[in-house]
Amino acid sequence: MRDASPAKIYALHVGVIALLFALNFVLPDYHQGLFARIMALAVFAMGYNLLFGYVGLLSLGHAMFFSAGLYGAGLTVYHLGWGVAEAFIAGIACGALLALVIGLLALRTSGVAFMIVTMMFAQVFYLLILYFAAWTGGDQGLVVQQAARTLNLDGAPLDLTNPTVRYMSALALFAVVLIATLAVVRSRFGRVLVAVRENEERTKMLGYDTVANKLAAVVLSGTICAASGAAYALLFGYIGSSFASVQYSILPLLWVLLGGAATTLGPLIGTLFMYYVTDITSGFTSAYLLIVGVALILLVLFAPKGILGSIRQRWLGWLP
Amino acid sequence: MADKNGFFDLSKTTLSRRTALKGMAAGAGLALAPGFVRYSQAQSSAPIKIGFQLHRTGIGAAYGRWYDRTSAAAVKAINDAGGINGRKVELVIEDDGTDPARGAEVVNKFATQHKTDIVFGTLFSHVVIGSAPAAGENKIPYFVVSEGHHVASTKLNRYVFQPGITDVKSQIQSMAPWIAANAGKKVTQIFPDFAFGYDHRDYLPPALKAQGADVIAQIAIPPTESSFTKYFPQIPAETEVIYHVMVGPAVLTFVKELGEFYGSQRPQLFGFMDSLEAVDINSPGLEFLDGSHFWEGSPRYAQPDDSAAQKAYRAAVGIDDNGAAAGDPKDVSTASHMFGCWETLYVVKKAMEDAGYKGSEDRAKLVEATEALKEFAEGPEHPQGPKTFNGKIHQCFGIQNISKVEGGKLKVVHKTKIEDGLYEPEGDYTKQAL
Numbered sequence: 030m031r032d033a034s035p036a037k038i039y040a041l042h043v044g045v046i047a048l049l050f051a052l053n054f055v056l057p058d059y060h061q062g063l064f065a066r067i068m069a070l071a072v073f074a075m076g077y078n079l080l081f082g083y084v085g086l087l088s089l090g091h092a093m094f095f096s097a098g099l100y101g102a103g104l105t106v107y108h109l110g111w112g113v114a115e116a117f118i119a120g121i122a123c124g125a126l127l128a129l130v131i132g133l134l135a136l137r138t139s140g141v142a143f144m145i146v147t148m149m150f151a152q153v154f155y156l157l158i159l160y161f162a163a164w165t166g167g168d169q170g171l172v173v174q175q176a177a178r179t180l181n182l183d184g185a186p187l188d189l190t191n192p193t194v195r196y197m198s199a200l201a202l203f204a205v206v207l208i209a210t211l212a213v214v215r216s217r218f219g220r221v222l223v224a225v226r227e228n229e230e231r232t233k234m235l236g237y238d239t240v241a242n243k244l245a246a247v248v249l250s251g252t253i254c255a256a257s258g259a260a261y262a263l264l265f266g267y268i269g270s271s272f273a274s275v276q277y278s279i280l281p282l283l284w285v286l287l288g289g290a291a292t293t294l295g296p297l298i299g300t301l302f303m304y305y306v307t308d309i310t311s312g313f314t315s316a317y318l319l320i321v322g323v324a325l326i327l328l329v330l331f332a333p334k335g336i337l338g339s340i341r342q343r344w345l346g347w348l349p
Numbered sequence: 350m351a352d353k354n355g356f357f358d359l360s361k362t363t364l365s366r367r368t369a370l371k372g373m374a375a376g377a378g379l380a381l382a383p384g385f386v387r388y389s390q391a392q393s394s395a396p397i398k399i400g401f402q403l404h405r406t407g408i409g410a411a412y413g414r415w416y417d418r419t420s421a422a423a424v425k426a427i428n429d430a431g432g433i434n435g436r437k438v439e440l441v442i443e444d445d446g447t448d449p450a451r452g453a454e455v456v457n458k459f460a461t462q463h464k465t466d467i468v469f470g471t472l473f474s475h476v477v478i479g480s481a482p483a484a485g486e487n488k489i490p491y492f493v494v495s496e497g498h499h500v501a502s503t504k505l506n507r508y509v510f511q512p513g514i515t516d517v518k519s520q521i522q523s524m525a526p527w528i529a530a531n532a533g534k535k536v537t538q539i540f541p542d543f544a545f546g547y548d549h550r551d552y553l554p555p556a557l558k559a560q561g562a563d564v565i566a567q568i569a570i571p572p573t574e575s576s577f578t579k580y581f582p583q584i585p586a587e588t589e590v591i592y593h594v595m596v597g598p599a600v601l602t603f604v605k606e607l608g609e610f611y612g613s614q615r616p617q618l619f620g621f622m623d624s625l626e627a628v629d630i631n632s633p634g635l636e637f638l639d640g641s642h643f644w645e646g647s648p649r650y651a652q653p654d655d656s657a658a659q660k661a662y663r664a665a666v667g668i669d670d671n672g673a674a675a676g677d678p679k680d681v682s683t684a685s686h687m688f689g690c691w692e693t694l695y696v697v698k699k700a701m702e703d704a705g706y707k708g709s710e711d712r713a714k715l716v717e718a719t720e721a722l723k724e725f726a727e728g729p730e731h732p733q734g735p736k737t738f739n740g741k742i743h744q745c746f747g748i749q750n751i752s753k754v755e756g757g758k759l760k761v762v763h764k765t766k767i768e769d770g771l772y773e774p775e776g777d778y779t780k781q782a783l
Contacts, residue, residue, distance in 0.1 A: 058461035063454065159543055159572070168572075169474045169497070169544040170449060172505060175485055190486045266482030269449050269475050308454075311444050315405045 035215070038349055042211055045294060046204045053196045061196055067297075067304050068199040069260050072206045074288070074296030076253030077281035082291035083214055084246045085226030086139075090147030092277035093131070093154035094251035096270075097124040098258030100158070100165060103268035106177050108164065113180040113189065117259045124255015125248055127154075132247030136240060148275065155273040170269025178263055195264050202260050203297075206253055211293050213249070214349055222246055223291075254281075287328060289338030293349050298336050396439035397432070397701070399424075399694075400459030402470030402480065407447025411627035412472045412683050416494065417442070418674075419687040420469070422665040423694040426729075433698045434706060441465055449479025456480045460487035466709060467492060467697065472686060474499055474544060481505040488783070490715055492697055494689035496520075496646075498548060501744035503776025507783060510719055510743045513693030514646065514686065515736075517545075519770035521552040523749045524619070524644055527763050529560035532617040532642065533589025536562060539580070540594045542569040545623070549594050570595065577603050581610040590617045593624070600624045601634045608637030618642070622649070622752075626683040629673075631757045638754050642762070645750040646685035647733045648672075650758045662691060662732035671758070688733045695730035696722065696738075696745075713783040719743075720779055737767055741777040746770050 049068065056064060073095050080086045101123030105111040111119065135146045158165045165171070180187040180198075187194055213219050221242050224232040233239050262268050271277070280303075281296075288299025306324055310317035332339040341348040401420060404413030424438050432438055441463045445452040452471065459465040460483075467490045471477060474497035481499075484491035485506035492510050493500065498518040500511040528536065536557060540546030546569060554564040566585050570577060577599075584591065595603045607615075618641035630638070630649075648655075649672030651663065666687070667675045674680035696719070704711055704718035720740035727735040736747040746767050752759040 059458055062457045062461060066454065156571075156573075162544060162547060166478075167544040167547065169499065170478050172478055172482055175482065175506065190482075265453060266486075267449060267453065267479040269479055271449055271475060271479075308458075311446075315444060317444075318406065 038211070038215075038347070039208075041348075042207055042293065045297070046200070046207065049200050049203070050197075053193060053200070058192065061192055063304065063308065065192070065196045065199040065264065067300050068196075068203040069257055069264060070304075071284070071297040071300040072203055072260070073254050073257035074281045074284040074300050075206050075210050075293075076250045076257060078285045078290060078292075078296045079210060079213070079222075079253065080246055080250040081282065081285055082295075083219065083222045083226060084243060086243065086246070087144050087282070088135075088147040089144050089275065089278045089282070090131070090135075090149075090151030090154075091250075091254055091281055092273050092275065093151040094124045094128055094254035095258040095261075095277060095281075096154065096158070096273035097127045097251075098255030098260075099262045099268050099272055100258075101255065102259035103171065103173050103262035104164065106173050106263070107171055107268075110177075113178060113263055117256075117263060120259025120262065121252055121256050124258065125252040128248045128251020128255075129244075131251070132244045136243050136247065148278065151273070151275065151278055155270060155275075158270045158273050166269070168270045170267055170271075173262060173266045173268065175266065178266055189264055190266070198264060199260065202256060206256065207293065207297075210253075211349060214293060218242070218245070283325065285335070287325065287335055289335030289341065292335070292337040292341060295335055295337040302336065394436055396437040397434075397706075398439050398441055398463065398465040399697070400456075400463055400465035400468040400470075401440045401442045402445050402452060402455050402459070402468055402476075403442050404447045404471055404473065404476070405442075405444035407445075409447035409471075409473045409476075412686065413444075413447075415627070415683045415687040416470075416472065416690050419666050419690040420694060422667070423691040426665055427694065427698055433701050438694075438698075440469075445471060445476055445480070447473050447476060449475045452476040452480040453483040456483035456489070456491065457487065460484075460489045464709070465489075466706070466712075467715070469493075469690075469693065469697070471495065477509075478505070481509050484508045488712060489709075490712055490719070492693050494686065494693050496686060496689075501739075501742045501775065503742055503774075503778055507716060507743075507778045507781040510696075512696040512719065512722065512725075512736075512738055512743070512745045513691070514689030514745070515747050515749070515770060516744055517548045518552050518772060519744075519746055520621075520644060520646075520749055521549055522556045522772060523765040523769040524751070525553065525556035525560050525562070526769060527751050527765070528590060528592070528619055529557060529562035531763075532619055534562035535565050535585075535587055535589045536592050537566040537568065537584050537588040537590070537616075538564055538592045538594075539568045539570065539584075541596060542571045545596060546570075546594060549592070549621075553592065564592075575599060575602065576606065578606045578610060581607065588616045590619055591615075592619050594621045596623050600628070601632060604637050605634040608634075611637075620644070622646070622685040626685060627681050629679070629681050630754060630759060639757075641754050643752050643754070643759060644685075645752045645759065645761070647688040648750055648752060648759065648761050649682065649684040650752075650760070652761050656727065656732065658727065658729045658732040661729060662688070666691070692725070692731050692733060692736075696725065699725075699730075716783060734764075735767065739774060741779055742774045743778055 077091050098120035102116040102120030105116045105119045131150050138146050159167050175190050178189040221237050225239050229239050284299035289295030310320045428437050443455040445455050456468050459468045469492045477493045477495045478499050485508050490508050494514050496514050498516045501516045540549050568580055568583050620643050622643045622645045651670040668682050669675050672682050672684050700719040704714040706715050722738045725731045725736045734748040736745045738745045749765040750761045751763040753762045
């Protein structure tokens with residue numbers, strides 16, 4: 030990575046946030062709703078990217094962190110009648126705690142074994158959701174009622190089902206996580222994570238506790254994914270086991286690969302690209318997943334570092 | 350191209366009072382011009398757009414294929430008879446991928462991009478439940494053909510209706526009197542360990558108890574299971590009836606292994622046709638089902654006493670006497686569910702006519718008109734049979750069929766009454782604000 034002034038880098042990210050803010054006022058209704066969903070899920074991808082892109086740990090179990098947030102927030106509203114803010118915090122706390130436990134266990138492995146162990150834990154989590162169907166709604170899932178999805182800010186109710194409020198809420202979360210991610214990857218801690226990815230043995234030899242750093246990365250990654258899940262439950266009003274299935278562990282991997290692993294803005298670009306390819310092509314053919322597959326193969330062949338990764342490699346070496 | 354005349358230079362634009370008056374006059378003239386009036390008329394006679402949320406891909410694709418055909422046939426019949434309120438009906442199809450997240454996006458797309466009048470669809474419960482919030486938030490009526498109890502549970506919202514197919518709670522309850530009287534009083538249930546199975550687990554025991562019969566064992570099979578033999582020793586020896594609702598590709602293995610376990614000495618078997626929708630009853634491995642009984646929503650095979658309406662419906666949809674696509678015997682239909690699409694579209698027609706529906710501004714009126722419906726008489730619009738409708742829980746109630754597997758076909762041996770499937774409402778949607 031070629032050096033660039035922090036001001037330039039932060040200006041780019043603030044510019045992206047400003048662009049997304051402005052889009053709220055010009056996007057047609059449908060795309061406004063789609064962008065809200067994409068931003069919420071891009072947070073999921075950013076959490077995944079932190080571990081996969083910067084630490085080099087390929088997890089196939091991140092659906093459990095996303096759904097820990099989803100259920101942590103959704104079930105506290107559904108069963109306990111909690112408010113939106115408390116439920117959101119509960120969702121994040123569930124994800125953080127789960128990530129800590131899973132991290133402690135799964136980080137005893139590495140490489141392919143880490144991938145398999147995380148996938149197995151996610152499968153256990155998925156089956157637990159089905160097993161406790163009386164509380165979770167099982168495979169059918171549960172609806173978080175519209176009336177319960179209102180954020181009370183000092184007596185001023187904020188209806189999260191309102192398209193603009195929803196868009197701005199998703200953007201707020203996205204912006205916080207984007208800037209936080211940027212700060213993390215530019216920090217001393219972030220550089221240690223990249224060092225672990227590049228050569229863990231050498232990093233250890235230099236005196237760093239790589240296990241502790243990796244554990245911190247797992248917890249941070251899981252917490253961000255849980256924030257995405259919690260926001261999804263509260264913004265879109267549905268919690269269901271399909272979000273804990275292996276498909277939702279693979280999706281963030283694809284989004285990150287498409288957008289560019291180890292780039293801060295890649296997860297947004299990947300999520301956006303995949304959503305729109307699916308949305309547009311499904312209007313023409315039922316074989317739209319084939320088109321998505323072909324697009325992925327072409328990207329792997331001609332832009333193996335993903336969209337933003339390739340741009341960084343060829344033109345903008347300073348991109349974080 | 351250079352802008353020599355300053356055409357795009359907004360800074361050079363000056364607006365005098367005379368120019369402004371000319372512009373206003375021209376604008377008023379344009380609004381009153383014959384062409385503009387014609388445009389307004391075209392809006393009121395434009396087709397009624399029905400957003401059709403379809404399982405075109407994913408696990409529900411076999412159902413989706415037949416839901417598509419049945420709905421297309423119903424729309425053709427409605428249009429041939431003059432449409433709804435004199436307007437043609439147009440289906441706008443979007444694939445939900447049998448995925449709840451995509452399902453919600455599709456509902457949003459219908460409401461905000463296609464700007465359809467209503468949304469209509471789909472079968473799988475998780476897709477309906479996942480899509481329901483989007484329908485409520487967009488305040489767009491969402492008519493589903495899902496069979497799940499979720500609509501009647503009143504846990505969704507006022508914009509979701511199920512007027513064309515009975516719910517699974519009602520279906521299960523309707524089966525109990527016949528099972529207790531004809532198959533046996535000691536019943537063992539085998540069901541998949543997920544929501545569809547839980548409906549049967551929870552609703553059958555009390556329904557049988559009321560008929561003097563008992564569920565003596567409940568065996569839940571994990572959804573990941575591919576072999577079932579190890580579960581069969583859990584079936585109590587005194588079992589008189591095995592009630593099975595295994596769904597998905599595993600059903601063939603399940604039946605084959607059950608046959609190997611019991612041989613010729615088996616208890617009575619009673620199943621739900623959901624297990625074998627779109628599957629040929631004569632598939633290798635299913636021989637063991639000969640002589641057993643099934644719930645059917647609408648009979649797959651043509652019956653000797655089929656009504657003229659039933660015959661006309663089958664011909665319009667394009668299914669032969671064996672319930673397969675005319676001309677392709679291997680393309681077996683989902684007869685027990687797809688009739689619901691036909692009937693739902695006719696309920697939509699009736700409700701729109703009652704509401705004097707003109708456009709999306711009348712959606713609230715459409716909701717109230719649908720809630721006001723009470724019953725649907727058997728006939729061309731409701732070929733499966735008569736139904737009643739409870740506007741408080743947005744759910745219809747109807748007759749069910751019990752069919753026996755005989756000579757490689759399903760023969761209807763009993764039809765339940767509407768009253769057999771009635772239950773106490775669990776809530777009231779009409780109390781929710783529109």
